[in-house]
Amino acid sequence: QKEVEQDPGPLSVPEGAIVSLNCTYSNSAFQYFMWYRQYSRKGPELLMYTYSSGNKEDGRFTAQVDKSSKYISLFIRDSQPSDSATYLCAMSASSNYQLIWGAGTKLIIKP
Amino acid sequence: GAVVSQHPSRVICKSGTSVKIECRSLDFQATTMFWYRQFPKQSLMLMATSNEGSKATYEQGVEKDKFLINHASLTLSTLTVTSAHPEDSSFYICSARDAQGSEKLFFGSGTQLSVL
Numbered sequence: 001q002k003e004v005e006q007d008p009g010p011l012s013v014p015e016g017a018i019v020s021l022n023c024t025y026s027n028s029a030f031q032y033f034m035w036y037r038q039y040s041r042k043g044p045e046l047l048m049y050t051y052s053s054g055n056k057e058d059g060r061f062t063a064q065v066d067k068s069s070k071y072i073s074l075f076i077r078d079s080q081p082s083d084s085a086t087y088l089c090a091m092s093a094s095s096n097y098q099l100i101w102g103a104g105t106k107l108i109i110k111p
Numbered sequence: 112g113a114v115v116s117q118h119p120s121r122v123i124c125k126s127g128t129s130v131k132i133e134c135r136s137l138d139f140q141a142t143t144m145f146w147y148r149q150f151p152k153q154s155l156m157l158m159a160t161s162n163e164g165s166k167a168t169y170e171q172g173v174e175k176d177k178f179l180i181n182h183a184s185l186t187l188s189t190l191t192v193t194s195a196h197p198e199d200s201s202f203y204i205c206s207a208r209d210a211q212g213s214e215k216l217f218f219g220s221g222t223q224l225s226v227l
Contacts, residue, residue, distance in 0.1 A: 008152070032214040043117070043204045043218030044155070088154060092214055099216060103154045 003027055006089055006102030014110050019076040023089035023102045026070065030091040030100075033065050035074045038086045038104065047087075048074060079109045113139050113209035117219025124195055125227055132190045132222045134205030140185035141207035145216070146178070149202040158203075161188040195226045 006023045013019055021035075031052055036044035048063035050056045050072075056063045062075040072091070076083055089102040114137040124130055134144055142163045147155040159180055160168040167180035177199075179191040192199055204221040208214070 034215070036218075041202065041221065041223060043115075043206070043221045046215055046217060049215055090216075094214075098157065098160075099214075101154045106152075 001026060003100050004089065004091065004102045007105055008103050010106040010108055012108040012110060013079060015079060015081060017079050017109075019074075019079050019083070019107060019109075021074040021076075021087050021089075021105050021107070023072050023091075024070055025072075025091060025100075027093065027100075028067070028070065029093040030067075030070075031094065032092045033063070033072050034090045034099070035061075035063055036088045036090060038088060040085075044088055076107075081109045081111050083107065084109045113137075113207070113217040115141075115205065115207055115217050115219040117205050117222060119222060120220060121223045121225075123225045123227065126196050127194055130192045130195055130224060132192075132203055132205070132224075134188045134190070134207075134219050136186045136207050139207075139209050141188075141209075142185060144182060144188040144205055144207045146180060146188075146190050147204045147206065149204060149221075151202075155204065158190075163188075192224065195224070197226045200224055200226045 004025045033050045035048040037047050038044040050063050053065045053067045060077045064073040086104040086106045088104040090099040116135045118133050144161040146158045158173045161180045161182040163182045169175045182188040206216045206218040
């Protein structure tokens, strides 16, 4: 079993829909959780960063962490075609510790 | 956020040649940089951790004589793929933390290497 599980998709939704992306993990020591967005043939871009449990909102993006269930989510409201990309979750047990990556979910927003 | 610049963005070379990829932190000092490799439709695979002024730490299965890493300054790390072969063709990406103790990674734009 991988330490971080993420459905690779692709996930295809119509423009304007609410998108839910998820990762599950097995290591209860993880405390730092991140979501990255990667366009094709580009480096990943940090979207959201969360420490421990709880929610964090930034514009159309909301990140949720449920440590009791070892489950993290990224919600995208009012999705746009420009949101079409691969979204990777990443997490670590402590600062300066190696990030463990999910496989990435390919998201397609249809106009 | 912090900016990491990576060059070249794309390189095509003949088998047997060496290719150097540069990674620079533009507005911060990076004592540690990371080099990743990514195959199509797959996630990032950490190759090595580059430490300024010391030897790089390579992940299991990564040949250190094949992938030479030099981190000579606080803002520059280079990855040299020596005697490249077609199986080395891949997308290579560098990253750095914006400060010591930070868990946030900022990435370069990546280098697509194609070995003929």
